[in-house]
Amino acid sequence: MIRVQNTSYAVSGTTILSDINLEITQGVVTALVGPNGAGKSTLLSLIARINKAQSGQITVDDLTIGDCDDRDLALRLSILTQDNTMGARLTVRDLVSFGRYPHHRGRATADDLATIETAIDRFDLTELADRYLDDLSGGQKQRAFIAMTFAQNTDYILLDEPLNNLDIAASRHLMPLLHDLCADQGKTIIVVLHDLNYAARYADQLVMMRDGQVVAQGTPKEVLTAQNVSDVFQTEADVRIIDGRPMVIV
Amino acid sequence: MNTSAQLIGLIGLCGLSIWSLFIGVIDMAPMDILRDREAFSLLAISRFPRTAAVLISGASLAIVGAIMQMMVRNRFVEPMTSGTGSGAALGILWVSIVLPAAPLLVKMMLASLTALICTIGFLAIVRRLPPSQPLYVPLVGIIYGGVIGAGVTYFAYQADLLQYLDIWTNGEFSGVLKGRYEIIWIAALTALLAYFAADQFAIVGLGRDRSVNLGLNYEQVMLLGLIAISVVTALIVTTPGMIPFVGLVVPNIVSRLFGDNLRQTLPTVALFGATLVLLSDITGRLVRFPFEVPVGTIMGIVGAFVFLWLLYGRRA
Numbered sequence: 416m417i418r419v420q421n422t423s424y425a426v427s428g429t430t431i432l433s434d435i436n437l438e439i440t441q442g443v444v445t446a447l448v449g450p451n452g453a454g455k456s457t458l459l460s461l462i463a464r465i466n467k468a469q470s471g472q473i474t475v476d477d478l479t480i481g482d483c484d485d486r487d488l489a490l491r492l493s494i495l496t497q498d499n500t501m502g503a504r505l506t507v508r509d510l511v512s513f514g515r516y517p518h519h520r521g522r523a524t525a526d527d528l529a530t531i532e533t534a535i536d537r538f539d540l541t542e543l544a545d546r547y548l549d550d551l552s553g554g555q556k557q558r559a560f561i562a563m564t565f566a567q568n569t570d571y572i573l574l575d576e577p578l579n580n581l582d583i584a585a586s587r588h589l590m591p592l593l594h595d596l597c598a599d600q601g602k603t604i605i606v607v608l609h610d611l612n613y614a615a616r617y618a619d620q621l622v623m624m625r626d627g628q629v630v631a632q633g634t635p636k637e638v639l640t641a642q643n644v645s646d647v648f649q650t651e652a653d654v655r656i657i658d659g660r661p662m663v664i665v
Numbered sequence: 666m667n668t669s670a671q672l673i674g675l676i677g678l679c680g681l682s683i684w685s686l687f688i689g690v691i692d693m694a695p696m697d698i699l700r701d702r703e704a705f706s707l708l709a710i711s712r713f714p715r716t717a718a719v720l721i722s723g724a725s726l727a728i729v730g731a732i733m734q735m736m737v738r739n740r741f742v743e744p745m746t747s748g749t750g751s752g753a754a755l756g757i758l759w760v761s762i763v764l765p766a767a768p769l770l771v772k773m774m775l776a777s778l779t780a781l782i783c784t785i786g787f788l789a790i791v792r793r794l795p796p797s798q799p800l801y802v803p804l805v806g807i808i809y810g811g812v813i814g815a816g817v818t819y820f821a822y823q824a825d826l827l828q829y830l831d832i833w834t835n836g837e838f839s840g841v842l843k844g845r846y847e848i849i850w851i852a853a854l855t856a857l858l859a860y861f862a863a864d865q866f867a868i869v870g871l872g873r874d875r876s877v878n879l880g881l882n883y884e885q886v887m888l889l890g891l892i893a894i895s896v897v898t899a900l901i902v903t904t905p906g907m908i909p910f911v912g913l914v915v916p917n918i919v920s921r922l923f924g925d926n927l928r929q930t931l932p933t934v935a936l937f938g939a940t941l942v943l944l945s946d947i948t949g950r951l952v953r954f955p956f957e958v959p960v961g962t963i964m965g966i967v968g969a970f971v972f973l974w975l976l977y978g979r980r981a
Contacts, residue, residue, distance in 0.1 A: 489878065500872075503870035505925055516864065516879045547924060
């Protein structure tokens, strides 16, 4: 269980997150939604100990962020950040292989290699596996980074805007896959999404943020109301229910 | 790189090394070693130490260059031109003035420490540069190294040690003799130890956030890398002297050909580095025989051309 308690974060005097209290439902896909600058990415980076919260406490199961061993957490929780710049020249397979590093710390076993191949296959990267990342398109690169996170095979997966650069086919491939990972393997996934309709269609839980605070949490139907959309995003959009799920008419 | 190509490269390097043993003012043929005791002592005192020092310098400089490029996440940096080399020269000069009687090992450690501090200074400056401007990094490095180098010249002048300065700043192997070069084997050992952390350095090259995600102690790996870079640089500056561009050119060529998965590529980096410096040294010895052109000068010419190729020859 990921539990965020009384957590605040500020950068040189500017408050990014103020007094967040949040419990993430186990075993489902939770989408973080909210306008630009709401603090969604920052919240993920605090949970994944990439940035350090100034106050409050974040726990992942029995591990307290900041106190626990980084390696233990790397076996339990992984994060895909938004940055997909690369300094190094690596092939897709090299990159995906690094996802196994927390498990083998240098000496890959047959299991590790099998997991790497599964990840490559799962994200349609077989034909690109030996190509260098700097020769690939933005969407192909993004898929390679997602496959790396997938290869890390942790109980908790945090994805910061994974649909960046992905076309509709890749997006519609990824989102049900996340759902299946939760349903079949009991994983807990938090995903930052900009497109509210992807969130409404594929996420089990929504957390809506604005100005560094959580304003609503619940099922898509509970959270994604016309009232909330207009309050949080400052835009009047019609919300309709289609197949039992809300849909924002853009 | 596949193993058969690597094997061919290794055999080629062995051939060059043997050739290198028999180039020099005193004419010596391979068979003389067995017949002539003086030929054997020439080999043991001068020719072998020189060739070994060349190979170690080339291989270890190329390896720390590759590691530094990963750590800074920039293709255009290398220790000799980014303040580490000048820092080592500053250190050894300072030790020569303050503790002239200190044992060589202590001098080396202090020179490494000064090089380390100067490299940390470089990283601290570079961290503030905009990531969208990768060419600022080597430019700042050259200026930074130049400022430290100017300080070194000033202090050397004050202490009347300018003649030594040339030994440190202009790499050449003619002074390498048995009993005066053995410390450079520590550079070989350091580079070998760094190789065992190849995966960690490759992950550091993915950036801090991804390193942390993979459970790597980012700061610790960075510090280890800095120590390896500083020790190797300091040892080379004090033994043959500064050899520019090896740490820049070789990792770039290997990266272009075989990528940056350091665990796989570092042996190739070492092989290319050793071959390049050995070829430069042999060229320097032959070009106006029996006189010598310093290897640093040859490398400067080669490096300048490869640097231009890197800047303009790559696709946008």
